[in-house]
Amino acid sequence: MTRKPLIAGNWKMNLNHLEAIAHVQRLAFSLKDADFDAVEVAVFPPFTDIRSVQTLIDADKLKIRYGGQDCAETDSGAYTGQISAAFLTKLGCSFVILGHSERRLLNNESSADVALKLKSAIKHKLLPIVCVGESLDIRKSGNHVAVTVAQLKESLAGITKYDMGNVIVAYEPVWAIGTGEVAIPEDAEEMCGAIRNFLADEYGDAVADKVRILYGGSVKSGTAPGLMAMPNVDGALVGGASIDPDEFVAICRYRLALV
Numbered sequence: 001m002t003r004k005p006l007i008a009g010n011w012k013m014n015l016n017h018l019e020a021i022a023h024v025q026r027l028a029f030s031l032k033d034a035d036f037d038a039v040e041v042a043v044f045p046p047f048t049d050i051r052s053v054q055t056l057i058d059a060d061k062l063k064i065r066y067g068g069q070d071c072a073e074t075d076s077g078a079y080t081g082q083i084s085a086a087f088l089t090k091l092g093c094s095f096v097i098l099g100h101s102e103r104r105l106l107n108n109e110s111s112a113d114v115a116l117k118l119k120s121a122i123k124h125k126l127l128p129i130v131c132v133g134e135s136l137d138i139r140k141s142g143n144h145v146a147v148t149v150a151q152l153k154e155s156l157a158g159i160t161k162y163d164m165g166n167v168i169v170a171y172e173p174v175w176a177i178g179t180g181e182v183a184i185p186e187d188a189e190e191m192c193g194a195i196r197n198f199l200a201d202e203y204g205d206a207v208a209d210k211v212r213i214l215y216g217g218s219v220k221s222g223t224a225p226g227l228m229a230m231p232n233v234d235g236a237l238v239g240g241a242s243i244d245p246d247e248f249v250a251i252c253r254y255r256l257a258l259v
């Protein structure tokens with residue numbers, strides 16, 4: 001099974017809807033068919049940008065895909081400030097990021113919350129990117145693999161084998177996010193390999209073979225080729241570097257540095 005690599009740009013709370021249009025236009029101008037043949041490219045703008053991004057992508061028939069940075073557990077109701085998976089699907093989103101460490105930390109999201117959001121995302125046919133990763137303390141203690149796999153298990157609670165085939169996992173060590181501290185390729189491979197073994201045990205080899213496992217945490221054009229050369233790393237979830245169109249395009253083209 002060949003897993004098509006996914007390069008996902010998580011803009012976080014950056015770029016308003018006008019800046020988003022200019023940014024996607026620059027990506028569209030730079031990325032060529034050969035790039036889209038090699039990798040899937042997706043952007044994750046703030047909610048307020050998504051309609052503008054959709055309009056541009058539809059009008060120009062761009063191959064860039066997009067998604068939300070989070071979704072609610074429920075479809076609709078009295079949940080001030082929340083956005084449902086149903087709304088994202090209606091806006092043409094293909095993906096949704098769930099359980100990002102910033103949401104776990106700043107919004108007190110638990111893995112149980114992530115599992116509920118995941119069910120809603122699947123119900124509305126979004127491809128979820130479930131984020132997991134250890135803190136610096138855990139890494140120093142040497143328990144990083146066990147803790148991260150346990151976090152993933154809890155975040156996936158109640159998901160069927162059938163649905164798991166469409167889930168994407170992102171390993172994002174918290175100590176490497178926005179810090180400039182990038183895990184070395186061997187660290188990423190150790191964890192992504194352990195995650196794939198866990199998926200094989202829980203859901204069978206066919207599912208484990210199909211699921212894409214991304215690495216995230218200070219990925220830059222200089223570090224992407226080494227990370228992407230690892231057998232169990234199937235893509236990158238890029239934060240800071242995704243705001244710079246030239247840098248993001250260079251990451252999407254990591255393959256050119258591998259030849």
Ligand code: PGA
Pocket residue numbers: 010172176177178179180216217218219237238239240241
């Ligand atoms: P970073 O963010 O690339 O800025 O470290 C990654 C992420 O949070 O997804």
